[in-house]
Amino acid sequence: GENVEQHPSTLSVQEGDSAVIKCTYSDSASNYFPWYKQELGKRPQLIIDIRSNVGEKKDQRIAVTLNKTAKHFSLHITETQPEDSAVYFCASLGDGNNRLAFGKGNQVVVIP
Amino acid sequence: DAGVTQSPTHLIKTRGQQVTLRCSPISGHKSVSWYQQVLGQGPQFIFQYYEKEERGRGNFPDRFSARQFPNYSSELNVNALLLGDSALYLCASSLRGEKLFFGSGTQLSVL
Numbered sequence: 451g452e453n454v455e456q457h458p459s460t461l462s463v464q465e466g467d468s469a470v471i472k473c474t475y476s477d478s479a480s481n482y483f484p485w486y487k488q489e490l491g492k493r494p495q496l497i498i499d500i501r502s503n504v505g506e507k508k509d510q511r512i513a514v515t516l517n518k519t520a521k522h523f524s525l526h527i528t529e530t531q532p533e534d535s536a537v538y539f540c541a542s543l544g545d546g547n548n549r550l551a552f553g554k555g556n557q558v559v560v561i562p
Numbered sequence: 563d564a565g566v567t568q569s570p571t572h573l574i575k576t577r578g579q580q581v582t583l584r585c586s587p588i589s590g591h592k593s594v595s596w597y598q599q600v601l602g603q604g605p606q607f608i609f610q611y612y613e614k615e616e617r618g619r620g621n622f623p624d625r626f627s628a629r630q631f632p633n634y635s636s637e638l639n640v641n642a643l644l645l646g647d648s649a650l651y652l653c654a655s656s657l658r659g660e661k662l663f664f665g666s667g668t669q670l671s672v673l
Binding site for chain 1: 595597603604605606610612617618621652660661662663664665666
């Protein structure tokens, strides 16, 4: 089955700096890649997603880039704010598949 | 608009008991998926239902079962509970199984 790995497991950044989280996936047939944000004790919330026919997507301070050749995709958060502190999960969905495979998550801590 | 709703929010059971978790999807969503999230890990896929039919099953034992009703709500059943079943059980709905919207989950503790 699909294997998704996230790096680093924990990331601390100063408020206002950028944060980058990278995910790798194993199934070359994967074609949909979402990112979820989960605050402590809350539900995972979809923050951005990208399909395999697109290389980059932006939404305000958040962007996702996809490198299909290397089978990795990254989440970029610019001008980080304390409310960005959370666990971020990447996931992938294979073509014809019906289940998201999630990574183990990255703890992002924004230091005021 | 109401999001995905799950009940109960918390549940405490003892080993060997059975549990039923409930989920109501976002209005208009026909697909419901169930995920198990153990503390410190990402969600693990259990089941997906679309139009009341099972469309996928994850690597979980037969003690886990689910169904979807005509109104697209869903139940997850777990029999013969084990300590290792303690986790947050998340339900997610989507139009066709891709862009998932999660409920707040049911926190199950097995003692």
